Amino acid sequence: ETGVTQTPRHLVMGMTNKKSLKCEQHLGHNAMYWYKQSAKKPLELMFVYNFKEQTENNSVPSRFSPECPNSSHLFLHLHTLQPEDSALYLCASSLFSGGQSYNEQFFGPGTRLTVL
Amino acid sequence: ELKVEQNPLFLSMQEGKNYTIYCNYSTTSDRLYWYRQDPGKSLESLFVLLSNGAVKQEGRLMASLDTKARLSTLHITAAVHDLSATYFCAVFSGGGADGLTFGKGTHLIIQP
Numbered sequence: 442e443t444g445v446t447q448t449p450r451h452l453v454m455g456m457t458n459k460k461s462l463k464c465e466q467h468l469g470h471n472a473m474y475w476y477k478q479s480a481k482k483p484l485e486l487m488f489v490y491n492f493k494e495q496t497e498n499n500s501v502p503s504r505f506s507p508e509c510p511n512s513s514h515l516f517l518h519l520h521t522l523q524p525e526d527s528a529l530y531l532c533a534s535s536l537f538s539g540g541q542s543y544n545e546q547f548f549g550p551g552t553r554l555t556v557l
Numbered sequence: 558e559l560k561v562e563q564n565p566l567f568l569s570m571q572e573g574k575n576y577t578i579y580c581n582y583s584t585t586s587d588r589l590y591w592y593r594q595d596p597g598k599s600l601e602s603l604f605v606l607l608s609n610g611a612v613k614q615e616g617r618l619m620a621s622l623d624t625k626a627r628l629s630t631l632h633i634t635a636a637v638h639d640l641s642a643t644y645f646c647a648v649f650s651g652g653g654a655d656g657l658t659f660g661k662g663t664h665l666i667i668q669p
Contacts, residue, residue, distance in 0.1 A: 474656065483561070484600075484659040486650065499656075531599060544649075545590065546657060548600040 443467055445549035447532050453555045454522065462517040462552045464532030472537040473515040474546065475507060478529040490515060491537055522556045529553050559584050561648050563660035570667055573635050578663045580629040580646035588649035589629045590657065591620050593642045600645065604631075636667045 445466045454460050466473060475487040487501045490509040504526075506518040515532055533546040560583040570576055580589070588607055592600040604613045606622035606629060613620050617640065619632045629646055643664045647657040 481661075483661045484645070484647075484657075486656045486658070489656045533600075544588070545602055545605050547602065548592075550599045 445532060445534055445547055447530075447549040447552050449552060450550060451553045451555075453557065454519070455557050456522060456524070458522075459518070459520040461519065462530055462532075462554075464515040464517075464549055466513055466515075466532075466534035466547070466549075468534060468536075468547060470534035470536045470547075471512050472535045472544075473509060473512070474533040474535075475515065475517050476531040476533065476548075478531055478551070480528075484531070488517075519554075522554075524556050527554055527556045559586070559648060559650050559658045561646060561658050561660040563644075563646055563663050565663060566661055567664045568666070570633075570636055570665070572637055572667055572669055575635065576633050578631040578633075578644055578646075578665075580631070580660055582627050582629075582648045582658075585624070585627070586648045586650075587624055589622050590647045591629070591631055592645045592647065594645065594662070595642050603644075633665075638667050638669055641665055641667045 448463045472491045474489050477485045477487055486499050488498055488507040504521050508516040529551045531551045532549040535544045535546045537544055562581045564579050590605055591603040593603050594600050604620040609624040611622045617634045622629045643662045645659050645662045647659045650656040650658045
């Protein structure tokens with residue numbers, strides 16, 4: 442595997458289900474991100490992890506719960522979602538070295554989530 | 558709160574023509590990124606612009622950054638059909654790592 446991978450690629454779930462999205466980066470990066478892409482809205486940053494520590498949480502509802510067990514893996518645990526949470530969830534990673542570092546973000550293919 | 562505005566949001570153009578996509582942002586930042594997204598696909602990094610006056614070119618695409626005007630442009634020269642995609646600009650939000658704030662994207666269709 443190369444780059445950033447995400448599983449599953451498609452997910453349909455009911456509002457009472459619990460599911461998890463998985464992201465893995467094979468780039469030796471140390472920062473990972475979750476973004477939400479909804480129709481007709483800009484990509485929204487959800488969570489940032491830097492060296493496995495969460496450094497940013499953009500007022501995301503608690504029904505979304507991130508987990509970063511190591512610098513290569515990132516999960517997004519989902520429970521009691523709403524239909525408006527249907528979107529493309531993108532994972533990204535970058536090499537963060539502080540300050541003015543380059544930090545280009547590389548994106549995975551995304552998980553297309555539909556909440557019924 | 559950082560806001561990023563792109564225009565136009567939709568652009569249909571003929572092959573062989575030139576056009577420019579504009580990206581304005583509301584607060585000081587010296588890192589701006591351009592991405593391309595094809596339908597059903599993820600985001601592909603095109604350019605990273607790190608300083609005032611930075612200009613980068615790849616094929617028929619050229620990006621520039623004016624940090625004083627808080628403006629970046631993506632110029633398309635002699636467009637070809639393969640450049641049809643949605644183009645996003647994104648600006649560094651100033652978070653702990655590199656949380657980016659994205660524009661809404663410019664949906665570009667290039668007709669033969």
